[in-house]
Amino acid sequence: MTERDAIHRVLDDGLHRLAALGPDLGAEATSIGEILWSPPRIVVVGRLKAGKSTLVNALIGAPVAETAALEATNVVTVYADGSPSRADVVGIDGRRYRVPVRHDRVAELPLAPPDIAYVDRRLPSAALRAATLIDTPGLSTTTTANDAATRRATVDGFAQTQGASVDADAAVFLFDAEPRADEADFLSSLPFTPLTMLGVLSRADAFGLGALGPRDPLGHAAEHARRLAGRLDTLVSGVIPVSGLMAQTSHTGMLTEAHAAALAQLAPLSRLDVLRTFDDDAFPSVLPVPTRIELLALLGEYGVLNGRTVASHGAAALNTWLAERSGIGELTRLLRTSITRYAVLHRAHRVLDRLDRLAFTHPSRESIRSLTAQLRSAPPLLAVTVLEDYQRMLRTDPRAAVTGELATVLTADTAAERVGLDPGAPAEAVAAQARHRLVAAQHRSLATSSAAEDAALVTLIRTYTQMT
Ligand SMILES: Nc1nc2c(ncn2[C@@H]2O[C@H](COP(=O)(O)OP(=O)(O)OP(=O)(O)O)[C@@H](O)[C@H]2O)c(=O)[nH]1
Ligand SMILES: [Mg+2]
Structure with missing residues (x-):
């Protein structure tokens, strides 16, 4: 069973128990369940x-x-x-x-x-x-x-x-x-959190001085995105350079053979003559004005200048080139993998949050509160508590050691990584390191600097206790 399935099972079971608590709670359970069963x-x-x-x-x-x-x-x-x-x-x-x-x-x-x-x-x-x-x-x-x-x-x-x-x-x-x-x-x-927020440096095809400048805008944007990712690391998990325009054209079926054939007519021209075709009305153009406007709207200056050679191989080849250059593949990959992985925890957090709020207003508040407490203490939901603590610590003290430790626990795929060891570390070493971290967390909890840190240390102590 995957982590996601385990979380879903605990919450689904909890919602069934909620529905059984009172005649009006069936509708509440269904409405909260929609959060669980719809896509992130x-x-x-x-x-x-x-x-x-x-x-x-x-x-x-x-x-x-x-x-x-x-x-x-x-x-x-x-x-x-x-x-x-x-x-x-x-x-x-x-x-x-x-x-x-x-x-x-x-x-x-x-x-x-x-x-x-x-x-x-x-x-x-x-x-x-x-x-x-x-x-x-x-x-x-x-x-x-x-x-x-x-x-x-x-x-x-x-x-x-x-x-x-x-x-x-x-x-x-x-x-x-x-x-x-x-x-x-x-x-x-x-x-x-940075786990659920991804940065996009958009309009990468027009970055810096754009397609007409001395530097390739896509390469320049990629370099700048790496620098920004370092500076924005308490906000986003990474920064991906993307040309939404090139991605839109290649992914929505807007490009036709007629577009590719028109663009291919510019292939024999020098860069300078291509520019003149677009900017200088006195220059004898091979393309009528409406076609030029359409090509610019679909491809941008970068696409027109750099896609004209590949256009002679037809619309499919031009489409593939646009998709590859756009950077959308890497964005989609990250959204499908890491962002969705943590989105599952975030969704579980939203479900618990709705239960907490329901407990505030409903006559059966005691039963709902005890149900929520039971759900929170179920082992598959520990990661949700870690996420909630991480979110609070990011707001309180993003550079604190505890914040980093919570991130390590959250992003780990194995028990070894959860305590900062290589995934291949032997079981005894993992247990020893968990004991070491447990003692350190207990020690730190004697003198904390905020309520958020207090709560975070309680969660870390629970995490390491489960591992020893
Ligand atoms: N060159 C280039 N132009 C782009 C790109 N993405 C969008 N544009 C152009 O920028 C303009 C605004 O694009 P939108 O997608 O409407 O921007 P938006 O952020 O939704 O704008 P608002 O909703 O008004 O804030 C349009 O003319 C787009 O064609 C890109 O990657 N490259
Ligand atoms: Mg818009």
Whole structure:
């Protein structure tokens, strides 16, 4: 049985016992169970125009999210697997309104954006069966708190992103330049840890001085992403350079043989002449204006300049080249593996959190409280407590030794790694090291510097006790 199955079994059993506690608790158990049985939810967050909606389209494999240079995304949209393709607008008062979908997109909104909680968009998609994706409005500082009128008219994304993150299990944080201090502060206030937040250096094809500059923007972006990953290590598990535009074009079936044939006509031209074709109206161009505009919109300057040779081998070859260059493969791989692994723990945490809140308000609070306590002490759920402590420690003291120790326990695949040894270490050495860590944790717990550290040490002591 996998770690995930073991966690699911404990919680599912707990929800059945919850349902048996009272006639009204069956519905509660079903509603909490939805968290457990639906795919993990990944929220895409980032600055205005960072390329969030473009990346969402690429990850889904269909052009469902509106992307534009001028129009900003102004509502949260939840993209989940479902059939038939449909969309409901959910108001902040909880009412749902079915809205028409034209050419894959939501055509009009029946409410003003401030009155909309989110758009519930369903479509059949293998990618969405693996994870639900949540697109958010961009974080922007163009509105200021004292300008209430502008604030009402435009959306600054912070409140919406906060709301959409409450019920998400993991986040993709997009930035096309250095994250600002206010953005970093905001992100660390969201309910994620570096285990469940992945950084994306977006618009990698236009990085630095772009396709026309002296350096290859993709290589330059990769180098910069490595530097940023080091600086942002208390926020994200890594930073992946991605061209959402190239990924969107290659993953949503937008590219045709006609596009490839048109681009291939530029293959014999020098770089300079290709640029003239696009920029200089006096230059005799081999391509009509609408074709040039279309190619630029699909491929960007980088794709046009560097994809023109491979285009002579046809649309399939050009598509493969775009997909490889875009960096989307590495992003998808990480989302499927490490991010989803910890998203399972995060989901279990959300289930326990709902039970805690239910115990506050329900007449059977004592029984619910004792049920939750039993669930928390079940061995498969120890990792959930470790995650909760880790989250609190990141906020209290991200550089503390205890924070690092919690991360080691969480990311370990084997008992040996849990105590910081190589996976191949012999059982006696693992037990000895666990005893050593247990004594050290007990010693440290005599003089802690915060309530978060207190709780973390209790959990570490439990972890090491189980291993000795
Ligand atoms: N060159 C290049 N352009 C991109 C890329 N991703 C997005 N764009 C362009 O940037 C503009 C904004 O893209 P969106 O995906 O709408 O950005 P967003 O973050 O969703 O924007 P808001 O929702 O308004 O905050 C569009 O014109 C896209 O075509 C990219 O990887 N490379
Ligand atoms: Mg958008």
